[in-house]
Amino acid sequence: RGLVSGVLCVCAGMLRANTWWWILAFFWCSGNLFYGNEPLLRDIDAPLLFIGVLCALPLIVVPFTIVSTGLMRQSDDIVNAVEEAYGWRVGQVCSFNLLLSYILDAAIYPAIAAEYLVQGAPEHFGDNNVAVSIDAIIIIVLVTLSQLCFPRALVPISAACTALGLLPILAVLGGGAANGDLTDGIARGGTIGGRRTDVGLLLSWMLWVNQGYFSIGLLIAEVPPGFRPRAVALVLLTVAPIVLALTILPLGVAWGSNQTPTSFVPGQFQRVAEAVVADWARIPFLVGAVMTEVVLFSSASTAAHRVLHFVAQSQLPHRFGPNAAVRAGAGLTRWVWFDTRRGTPPGFVLIVNLVLLPVMVWLPYRTLVQLAMLLAAPANVAACAAFWASCRGPNPKDGPGWVVAGPLVVVAGMLYFVLSDNQAVLGIPYFKLAAGGALYAATAIFARCSRGEPEQSEQTGETVRLVRDIPTVPAYEVAA
Numbered sequence: 217r218g219l220v221s222g223v224l225c226v227c228a229g230m231l232r233a234n235t236w237w238w239i240l241a242f243f244w245c246s247g248n249l250f251y252g253n254e255p256l257l258r259d260i261d262a263p264l265l266f267i268g269v270l271c272a273l274p275l276i277v278v279p280f281t282i283v284s285t286g287l288m289r290q291s292d293d294i295v296n297a298v299e300e301a302y303g304w305r306v307g308q309v310c311s312f313n314l315l316l317s318y319i320l321d322a323a324i325y326p327a328i329a330a331e332y333l334v335q336g337a338p339e340h341f342g343d344n345n346v347a348v349s350i351d352a353i354i355i356i357v358l359v360t361l362s363q364l365c366f367p368r369a370l371v372p373i374s375a376a377c378t379a380l381g382l383l384p385i386l387a388v389l390g391g392g393a394a395n396g397d398l399t400d401g402i403a404r405g406g407t408i409g410g411r412r413t414d415v416g417l418l419l420s421w422m423l424w425v426n427q428g429y430f431s432i433g434l435l436i437a438e439v440p441p442g443f444r445p446r447a448v449a450l451v452l453l454t455v456a457p458i459v460l461a462l463t464i465l466p467l468g469v470a471w472g473s474n475q476t477p478t479s480f481v482p483g484q485f486q487r488v489a490e491a492v493v494a495d496w497a498r499i500p501f502l503v504g505a506v507m508t509e510v511v512l513f514s515s516a517s518t519a520a521h522r523v524l525h526f527v528a529q530s531q532l533p534h535r536f537g538p539n540a541a542v543r544a545g546a547g548l549t550r551w552v553w554f555d556t557r558r559g560t561p562p563g564f565v566l567i568v569n570l571v572l573l574p575v576m577v578w579l580p581y582r583t584l585v586q587l588a589m590l591l592a593a594p595a596n597v598a599a600c601a602a603f604w605a606s607c608r609g610p611n612p613k614d615g616p617g618w619v620v621a622g623p624l625v626v627v628a629g630m631l632y633f634v635l636s637d638n639q640a641v642l643g644i645p646y647f648k649l650a651a652g653g654a655l656y657a658a659t660a661i662f663a664r665c666s667r668g669e670p671e672q673s674e675q676t677g678e679t680v681r682l683v684r685d686i687p688t689v690p691a692y693e694v695a696a
Contacts, residue, residue: 241435241447241455243378245428246462251381251505252328254480255582256421257470259414269464272422275622277429277456280596282619283603284433285448294431294599295526301602308530309663313595315527316655318520319568320588321424323576325513326352326359327584328482329506330577335483336502352577359514360569364562374511381508384489384501385466391493392469401472416633416648417582419626420589423596425463429456430596482581520568521560528564583641583648586634590652591659593627600624 256265287297295314299307330351333341341351362370392398429451436447470480473488489501528536536553552563576584600620634648641647 241432241451242458243375245426245432245451245455246459251332251485251508252324252482252581253421253467254482254484255417257467257480259582260418261413262471264413264415264418265467266464268418268422269460269467272426273456273460275626276422276426278452279600279619279622280426280429281432281448281451281456283600284430285436285444286433286603286606287599288433288437294595297606298595298598298602301605302598305663306598308527309659310595310598311523311527311530312659312662313591315520315523316658317588317591317595318516318523319572320576320584320591321427322513322516322520322568323352323573323579324581324584324588325509325516326355326573327577327581329355329509329513331482331581332486332502332505332509333483335481336486336498349578353574355510355513356569356573356577359510359517360565363514363518363565363569367559370514374514377507377511381504381511382462384497384504385462387493387497388469388485388489388501389465391489391497392466392472395492397472397492398465398469399472401468401470414582414633414637416586416630416637419630420586420634423589423592423626423630424585427592430599517565517569517573518559521564524568525560525564578642580641583651586630586648587651587655589630590634591655593630594659596623597627 260268284294287294295307295311298310327348330341330348333351334343334348341347389398392401432451436444436451439447466485469492470485470488473491483505486498486501486505490498525536534540540554551561553561555561579587597620600623604620635652637648638646639648644650
């Protein structure tokens with residue numbers, strides 16, 4: 217108790233007037249928390265899952281935090297940082313990889329929310345895979361309407377829903393600690409094994425839930441300069457361990473709830489809440505899960521809209537650049553493709569949400585996670601390498617090579633296990649190998665056809681850097 221009080225006092229002294237930043241940093245880095253991770257318990261041996269969660273801290277969290285913070289000191293965007301280090305074409309490849317990754321990532325959350333609805337109330341939401349995909353599409357349409365009609369209202373609503381979504385997890389942890397399921401589950405977790413382990417899913421999941429640290433520099437860049445070193449310390453010494461605890465402790469409760477690993481289908485954690493806390497706990501847990509996934513989908517899809525807007529402006533400046541905006545004048549065309557009052561023109565929102573995502577949600581959870589990280593992995597490594605190059609700088613000196621080595625180890629292992637998986641998806645054998653090869657081929661074609669000529673504005677005659685001309689929303693609003 218004294219140790220905990222001392223730690224809290226130190227944290228309070230470091231925070232001072234920046235408590236809001238710490239709270240946002242926690243939610244920024246908290247990833248998917250607990251909801252939707254049932255396949256991990258079903259497909260990965262418990263001891264290996266423990267090791268993977270713990271290894272993510274030195275191999276992913278620390279390098280990503282340092283890289284993101286270091287790059288934001290020199291550039292305003294990860295893509296810009298890669299472009300400045302390795303040229304326009306490599307920067308464009310990075311942006312295209314991130315675009316595909318964000319689209320796949322955005323498809324994960326409505327699918328998880330739909331799984332919880334189907335498991336929690338099959339009489340209302342269906343009871344098969346087709347019903348899950350249809351429910352996910354309905355969620356996408358409803359969120360799209362809210363993004364187009366009430367963009368500013370999404371910020372406070374998202375913040376409230378994310379905070380409320382944490383309460384059921386804390387209730388499960390409290391109930392598990394009170395009845396002994398937590399300690400029993402952690403002890404029992406070290407002995408659950410002997411089945412086929414999906415190492416590719418484990419490595420992809422490690423990258424997926426820790427991707428928030430890769431953009432933490434955006435948030436740190438908005439705090440006062442004198443507070444930034446303490447902000448990095450807060451992330452690594454307080455935020456990261458708390459997120460780690462909220463990831464691994466609920467898994468211990470699930471292991472101690474006397475359910476067999478094969479019973480953990482998506483949405484099963486609400487049954488754990490019912491067994492650990494009380495019969496009534498299932499409904500709040502279901503509501504918390506759906507709220508959290510809907511908020512995460514809104515955030516992930518917004519990122520996809522913005523990157524698609526950037527790619528369109530950089531590759532098709534005659535259609536989406538500043539001169540095209542001048543020529544569009546007023547009317548429906550300007551509203552669809554150039555109205556940025558909502559952050560991104562509505563046309564890009566509609567392309568992502570109503571054309572691409574309804575196709576993606578038919579893929580299984582594990583496939584979406586693995587393909588999303590297959591695309592994000594090259595961008596992550598390129599950003600780490602750009603940071604290393606910036607450390608060597610004009611006055612060459614040894615950069616922190618381990619910052620590149622940690623993610624590189626994880627990414628290399630993930631590539632091997634995912635692309636060598638011959639498991640059929642949608643009845644197609646070697647689906648991940650074929651899909652991964654096709655996505656990488658699309659990236660190569662994009663790089664070959666990428667154009668790098670900057671455009672001059674007809675209004676001012678000045679050269680426009682399209683990468684930096686996209687209107688952005690402050691990080692404290694995007695964080696929600």
